[in-house]
Amino acid sequence: MQDMGEALTVAMTLVLSGDDDLIEIVALSLRVSLTATTAACVIGLPIGALVATNRFPGRGAVLVVMNALMGLPPVVVGLIVYLHLSRAGPLGFLGLLYTPTAMIIAQTILIAPIVAALSRQVIEDMHAEYADHFRSLCLSARQTVQALLWDARYALLTVALAGFGRAVAEVGAVMIVGGNIDHMTRVMTTAIALETSKGDLPLALGLGIVLMILALGVNALVHSLRLTAVRQAHA
Amino acid sequence: MKPLRLAALFCALSLPSAALADDILVQSTTSTANSGLYDHLLPIFAEATGIQVNVVAVGTGQAIRNARNCDGDVLLVHARPAEEQFVADGFGASRTDLMYNDFVIVGPSSDPAGVAGMDDVQPALEKIAAAQALFASRGDDSGTHKKEVSLWGASSVDPANASGDWYRETGSGMGATLNAGIGMGAYVMTDRATWISFKNKQDYEIMVEGDADLFNQYGVIPLSADKCPSANVDGAQVFADWLLSDAGQAAIAEYEVDGQQLFFPNAPD
Amino acid sequence: MREAIIHGPEALTAGAIPASNLLPLRVRGLCLTLGGRRILNGLDLDLGPTGCTVLLGPNGAGKTQFLRLLHGLLEPDAGEIDWNGTAPEQVTSRQALVFQKPVLLRRSVAANVDFVLRSRNLPRARRSALLDHVGLGDKARQPARLLSGGEAQRLALARALATEPEVLFLDEPTASLDPASVNRIEEIVLKAVRNGTRVILVTHDIGQARRLADEIVFLHGGRVAEQATADRFFAGPRTPAARAHVSGGLVL
Numbered sequence: 001m002q003d004m005g006e007a008l009t010v011a012m013t014l015v016l017s018g019d020d021d022l023i024e025i026v027a028l029s030l031r032v033s034l035t036a037t038t039a040a041c042v043i044g045l046p047i048g049a050l051v052a053t054n055r056f057p058g059r060g061a062v063l064v065v066m067n068a069l070m071g072l073p074p075v076v077v078g079l080i081v082y083l084h085l086s087r088a089g090p091l092g093f094l095g096l097l098y099t100p101t102a103m104i105i106a107q108t109i110l111i112a113p114i115v116a117a118l119s120r121q122v123i124e125d126m127h128a129e130y131a132d133h134f135r136s137l138c139l140s141a142r143q144t145v146q147a148l149l150w151d152a153r154y155a156l157l158t159v160a161l162a163g164f165g166r167a168v169a170e171v172g173a174v175m176i177v178g179g180n181i182d183h184m185t186r187v188m189t190t191a192i193a194l195e196t197s198k199g200d201l202p203l204a205l206g207l208g209i210v211l212m213i214l215a216l217g218v219n220a221l222v223h224s225l226r227l228t229a230v231r232q233a234h235a
Numbered sequence: 236m237k238p239l240r241l242a243a244l245f246c247a248l249s250l251p252s253a254a255l256a257d258d259i260l261v262q263s264t265t266s267t268a269n270s271g272l273y274d275h276l277l278p279i280f281a282e283a284t285g286i287q288v289n290v291v292a293v294g295t296g297q298a299i300r301n302a303r304n305c306d307g308d309v310l311l312v313h314a315r316p317a318e319e320q321f322v323a324d325g326f327g328a329s330r331t332d333l334m335y336n337d338f339v340i341v342g343p344s345s346d347p348a349g350v351a352g353m354d355d356v357q358p359a360l361e362k363i364a365a366a367q368a369l370f371a372s373r374g375d376d377s378g379t380h381k382k383e384v385s386l387w388g389a390s391s392v393d394p395a396n397a398s399g400d401w402y403r404e405t406g407s408g409m410g411a412t413l414n415a416g417i418g419m420g421a422y423v424m425t426d427r428a429t430w431i432s433f434k435n436k437q438d439y440e441i442m443v444e445g446d447a448d449l450f451n452q453y454g455v456i457p458l459s460a461d462k463c464p465s466a467n468v469d470g471a472q473v474f475a476d477w478l479l480s481d482a483g484q485a486a487i488a489e490y491e492v493d494g495q496q497l498f499f500p501n502a503p504d
Numbered sequence: 505m506r507e508a509i510i511h512g513p514e515a516l517t518a519g520a521i522p523a524s525n526l527l528p529l530r531v532r533g534l535c536l537t538l539g540g541r542r543i544l545n546g547l548d549l550d551l552g553p554t555g556c557t558v559l560l561g562p563n564g565a566g567k568t569q570f571l572r573l574l575h576g577l578l579e580p581d582a583g584e585i586d587w588n589g590t591a592p593e594q595v596t597s598r599q600a601l602v603f604q605k606p607v608l609l610r611r612s613v614a615a616n617v618d619f620v621l622r623s624r625n626l627p628r629a630r631r632s633a634l635l636d637h638v639g640l641g642d643k644a645r646q647p648a649r650l651l652s653g654g655e656a657q658r659l660a661l662a663r664a665l666a667t668e669p670e671v672l673f674l675d676e677p678t679a680s681l682d683p684a685s686v687n688r689i690e691e692i693v694l695k696a697v698r699n700g701t702r703v704i705l706v707t708h709d710i711g712q713a714r715r716l717a718d719e720i721v722f723l724h725g726g727r728v729a730e731q732a733t734a735d736r737f738f739a740g741p742r743t744p745a746a747r748a749h750v751s752g753g754l755v756l
Binding site: 089092093098179180182194196198200 | 265269289290292303305306409410411432433466
Binding site: 132135147150 | 575597609
């Protein structure tokens with residue numbers, strides 16, 4: 001267990017030193033996972049809202065599939081994306097394999113179902129409450145979805161954070177499609193995996209602590225933004 | 236946030252890192268990357284040629300499979316029969332011996348099988364099997380795993396019968412297998428370079444070394460333009476030529492960790 | 505169709521509006537079963553063009569569901585609802601319903617009104633007059649969800665009035681409110697009636713029915729048991745169930 005203490009020291013040293021390599025890795029982690037979260041929201045929120053507000057044949061099956069996809073194994077997502085982006089694959093001509101874009105694509109696929117499934121639940125609960133009022137106003141489907149997305153925005157922020165948390169913490173997908181290339185596609189999790197494989201457990205743990213600080217920072221930032229917004233206007 | 240601003244943000248963030256056209260990508264075994272060899276070589280090469288080299292470090296089996304998908308420009312691995320097959324299948328332009336080191340078997344200082352100091356690998360493996368001492372295998376079709384399987388094949392033991400018993404196949408990379416092996420007190424076969432630079436040794440020591448069978452040859456293969464027209468074969472050839480040149484060979488020889496040379500250049504003259 | 509003559513805020517309190525051509529209402533043989541329970545059982549009703557009709561009846565008489573049927577939020581199992589020949593898909597948008605528990609958006613008071621105005625392409629400038637009209641002018645910036653029960657119900661009324669409904673349904677708008685709030689809400693309702701809005705109100709408060717009603721419809725057993733002018737009804741209900749209800753007795 002002396003590794004834990006050493007890891008904390010390493011983490012503190014890393015953070016305080018402002019090491020260029022570390023900053024680069026942290027920045028790439030944030031860039032990849034925040035972009036993936038944004039893309040997953042752009043894709044997942046409308047899907048979640050549409051499923052939440054509509055009744056159609058096979059809806060039950062859609063719900064089961066959406067919820068099951070939340071458990072997509074990162075490695076499988078990585079492999080599927082790899083097979084498509086590989087130069088031998090159908091999208092190989094894009095030259096995206098081993099780039100941050102490939103990592104963003106993989107993480108987007110990984111977390112879009114999470115955003116869709118969780119937002120579906122949030123929006124459905126709110127829709128149950130609003131439905132009569134909206135029907136009384138004769139709102140169109142589009143107006144209904146827009147109003148629900150806006151009113152559920154704080155709950156949906158938490159949904160987005162859940163997606164971000166999964167993206168920034170996963171290693172299997174970005175390892176395969178990013179290749180953990182130094183100064184190019186190395187992110188926090190692949191760096192941790194690398195240091196672990198080198199047997200440098202204190203450094204790996206230290207990086208892990210930095211990653212947790214990072215996640216904490218993003219969550220704290222969102223939380224304070226939300227508090228400010230709530231205070232300023234609308235509960 | 237307005238959709239437009241979201242879209243703009245997305246575009247700004249998702250622009251791929253401008254990968255220069257003359258960059259090259261090496262599909263490599265892990266030992267050369269994890270031991271820090273590339274960190275030593277690549278700046279020298281970049282200085283000499285201006286070419287940026289990126290490395291994807293995976294097991295030899297995975298590296299060859301990736302290269303068969305043309306996902307890379309150069310293959311640098313250590314499993315000669317598979318490498319020759321790769322060239323024979325037309326994916327590689329040519330295969331050349333680059334350097335060597337050797338494999339060792341490491342184990343806990345308590346040495347439950349009593350193999351410490353042995354320099355004959357088959358009897359050592361047989362003793363481990365006879366004592367049913369734990370042995371952690373890569374089990375991942377890597378170069379090291381292929382080597383280990385061939386060593387067992389030459390012995391009187393078929394460890395597959397003991398898989399899950401004293402023979403533990405981790406299905407992971409060298410580092411992960413060392414971590415697992417050390418965690419369970421098992422013997423592990425590893426290349427010397429990875430072992431010397433490995434930081435989580437605990438009470439582990441080299442038990443078996445020095446057998447000619449433990450020789451570990453690395454080869455370098457630029458990809459073939461015929462099978463992989465999109466590969467940067469020119470850059471790949473420049474890199475391979477440099478590695479095999481006197482300058483490249485000298486750079487390999489001078490790389491040391493803790494005062495020990497990890498790789499021994501042996502390119503043909 | 506009635507001319508849209510309400511433009512300025514003054515219209516909210518100005519003189520009479522021509523009667524809505526949604527009326528007279530003719531309901532025949534209305535049946536509704538919910539959750540295996542027969543709620544309405546061949547209900548017939550005719551409503552005239554003006555005034556305030558109060559629906560009375562014991563718990564479970566189907567008053568709330570009847571309002572939802574009239575407003576087009578529910579489909580009956582059988583029977584017809586005829587709003588003076590108006591096509592069913594046009595009915596809902598010309599009416600408004602204030603629910604017993606107001607459904608307020610998680611936005612400011614002003615934004616709740618704006619939302620309704622925007623959904624109907626009405627000028628947002630009307631908002632402040634509407635809020636002043638229900639006495640919430642000084643609370644425009646507050647989160648709607650932090651309003652008291654009475655304030656929330658007045659905001660719901662402002663939203664309902666924002667659409668200039670020809671028919672205004674109110675489902676127990678003052679249930680569990682303090683007397684002062686009840687007063688203010690009744691004033692707003694009376695003003696709406698005086699302006700020519702056809703009001704149909706459900707209440708359990710007999711005093712409120714006396715104060716607001718021009719006409720009483722007493723529901724019992726899934727049908728209209730008694731329909732009469734308020735004066736005539738309170739002078740002496742003719743059915744035993746209505747008599748018991750008015751005198752505070754238990755009606756089953």
